[in-house]
Amino acid sequence: MDFTIKNALIATKDEYSTTDVHLVNENIAAISPQLEVVGTVINGENKLLLPGFVNAHTHSSEMWQRGITSMYPLELWLTELYDFTPLDCEKVYLSALGTAVETLLSGGTSVVDHLVLIPGQELETISSAVRAYKEVGIRAFVAPLIQDVSLSAGIPSGDKQQTHEPYFRSTEATLELIEEAVRLFHKPEEGISILVAPTGMQLCSDALFKGCIELSEKYNLCRHSHLLETRAQEKLSQEQYGCTAVEHLKHIGYLDYRTSLAHCVHLTDSDIAILAETKSTVVHNPLSNLRLGSGIAPILKYRQAGVNVTFGCDGSSSNDSQDLLEAIKIGSILHNVTDVDYRHWITPRESVTMASLGGARGLNMADKLGSLDVGKKADLVLYDLKNLSLLPRTDPIGLLVLGRPINVVDSVWVNGKQIVADGKVTTIDVDKLREELFNQSQWYTKRQSESVKAVETHYRYVMGI
Numbered sequence: 001m002d003f004t005i006k007n008a009l010i011a012t013k014d015e016y017s018t019t020d021v022h023l024v025n026e027n028i029a030a031i032s033p034q035l036e037v038v039g040t041v042i043n044g045e046n047k048l049l050l051p052g053f054v055n056a057h058t059h060s061s062e063m064w065q066r067g068i069t070s071m072y073p074l075e076l077w078l079t080e081l082y083d084f085t086p087l088d089c090e091k092v093y094l095s096a097l098g099t100a101v102e103t104l105l106s107g108g109t110s111v112v113d114h115l116v117l118i119p120g121q122e123l124e125t126i127s128s129a130v131r132a133y134k135e136v137g138i139r140a141f142v143a144p145l146i147q148d149v150s151l152s153a154g155i156p157s158g159d160k161q162q163t164h165e166p167y168f169r170s171t172e173a174t175l176e177l178i179e180e181a182v183r184l185f186h187k188p189e190e191g192i193s194i195l196v197a198p199t200g201m202q203l204c205s206d207a208l209f210k211g212c213i214e215l216s217e218k219y220n221l222c223r224h225s226h227l228l229e230t231r232a233q234e235k236l237s238q239e240q241y242g243c244t245a246v247e248h249l250k251h252i253g254y255l256d257y258r259t260s261l262a263h264c265v266h267l268t269d270s271d272i273a274i275l276a277e278t279k280s281t282v283v284h285n286p287l288s289n290l291r292l293g294s295g296i297a298p299i300l301k302y303r304q305a306g307v308n309v310t311f312g313c314d315g316s317s318s319n320d321s322q323d324l325l326e327a328i329k330i331g332s333i334l335h336n337v338t339d340v341d342y343r344h345w346i347t348p349r350e351s352v353t354m355a356s357l358g359g360a361r362g363l364n365m366a367d368k369l370g371s372l373d374v375g376k377k378a379d380l381v382l383y384d385l386k387n388l389s390l391l392p393r394t395d396p397i398g399l400l401v402l403g404r405p406i407n408v409v410d411s412v413w414v415n416g417k418q419i420v421a422d423g424k425v426t427t428i429d430v431d432k433l434r435e436e437l438f439n440q441s442q443w444y445t446k447r448q449s450e451s452v453k454a455v456e457t458h459y460r461y462v463m464g465i
């Protein structure tokens with residue numbers, strides 16, 4: 001179906017103009033005032049049209065544990081999380097629906113789901129998330145989360161001899177699984193892409209990284225990992241490689257223009273130069289970094305070095321929401337406290353570009369997504385500028401980024417298909433989703449993680465607490 005959006009406000013170089021936009025098939029076909037009407041007419045009056053943002057790092061199934069996971073740093077938090085991760089595909093499906101809806105209603109048209117796999121039901125897990133994303137119609141980049149050493153190995157040893165249980169699945173079997181997932185689900189033209197996604201150096205062998213590089217080359221897949229999120233990982237890199245994780249990943253050939261790296265909190269200046277040189281993308285997850293006490297990623301330095309940066313919500317148990325506008329706001333102004341030179345600070349228009357084009361670039365889609373240009377895919381969001389939270393009238397993008405926009409998304413198109421209209425998702429029954437989420441959960445406040453008890457003493461010792 002085609003659309004003519006009439007009289008929408010769009011951002012020009014540093015102003016705004018009112019214009020019409022044609023969406024024909026999957027694409028933006030024309031942008032010009034007073035276009036002839038084709039297809040369905042959308043009244044864009046007093047509405048702001050922007051390219052869709054990318055929620056460039058999340059873990060959808062964490063939704064089942066939002067608001068409950070203890071106040072712990074990453075390593076202990078993850079240990080607790082894994083003790084309570086849902087082990088059924090129906091829950092995976094529902095939390096993927098929830099993640100998609102919250103992303104759409106906060107300006108996102110694409111989501112990168114670093115998906116936690118249920119042991120023994122790995123392909124079913126992926127299939128459940130893919131089904132949810134297809135039903136909603138959001139553009140999805142499913143990055144099955146893989147590792148090949150057990151969780152306790154992610155904590156540095158220090159001067160203690162540590163032994164770890166072997167991981168339950170071999171490196172080879174893991175890579176075969178991912179290749180099978182690519183064969184079954186990687187259909188970028190249908191809006192579903194599979195990424196190779198070794199979780200990070202802390203839990204992955206070089207053999208796993210190298211296997212992922214091979215798959216990425218063979219099928220032209222993007223690569224997605226966590227990188228140097230915590231001080232513990234910084235220590236671990238030195239223990240394991242005798243150099244920084246960035247130096248090591250460069251050495252084995254993992255970093256390139258298709259590689260996006262979540263967090264990047266603890267990098268050296270020469271690491272930053274490596275990210276620039278390899279054209280890797282940094283995914284900034286400010287709320288998760290605050291919640292887990294990981295630190296403040298040096299985002300202003302990345303920008304000055306020419307590193308592409310975009311935003312993610314991260315999973316819902318370290319955020320604990322999927323509000324992309326909130327992540328963009330905090331991820332922009334947080335850095336003002338790190339640099340007295342206010343000329344380096346991120347402006348609202350720059351934030352919008354980082355969230356849209358920056359996200360597209362990290363997924364090797366900058367030629368197709370991320371800006372309002374004729375010929376690009378119609379992944380667009382129309383914001384209601386008469387919403388109370390965007391009044392009185394000032395600078396629309398300034399207020400969208402710096403304010404606290406509530407229910408401001410009026411319409412969303414993905415691949416030319418309208419999937420939000422009048423502020424409501426039209427492709428699935430959100431009331432039914434709410435009912436399911438309600439029925440499959442309960443209110444509770446306390447739980448005991450046996451695994452945390454087992455590792456906490458060592459963690460405190462090695463981190464000098």
Ligand SMILES: [Zn+2]
Pocket residue numbers: 057058059114226262314315
């Ligand atoms: Zn993550």
